[in-house]
Amino acid sequence: MKIKSLVATAVIAVAGVTNSSAATTLNPGASFASTVAGNFTDTWTFNLGSASTVGASISNVAVTLGSLAYGGITGFTALLNGTTFLNLSSLRSNIGPVSATAQVLAGRSHVPAGLFTLNVSGNAGAGASYGGSIGAVPVSAVPEPETFAMLLAGLGLMGAIARRRNKSNIE
16 A cells, blocks of 8 residues: 555656646747838847747748749848848749749747847849748756656655565564
8 A cells, every 4th residue: 555655656746847848839929021122121029038949930922924023032031130040942833834932931049038130131023022920939947867866866765764664564
């Protein structure tokens, strides 16, 4: 009977320790869009209350029909606090004489708490626009190895006490 209660206590203790590493999703509510023409630089700011992993994506679609181009952005870049943050990928699709190119800037980075600026720039063709979103997941505390060592030492001590009591009851 004592072993069952000891095992139940150990399971509850371990469950409490492992649960502390679960992350909570934070949505700073930063969705954005802009219609642009010619050379442009747009600035978007957001504030994080705690150290976080920030992820973002920004997209633009260009359509070409023969020699007519609509909606393209060249030199499409994004900087987070002045540092290159997002990587550009392009996807091109041809349907008969019409071709479409989707440009997607996507990336993630670990950042401390504070105010951040996202600068989006490029050279836009006729009818160009882009849109994007940014999200963050707070960095949660992860149990340190010392915590697990103390847990195991405590369980070992409880086992030794239980064994000693069991031995004294037998004699």
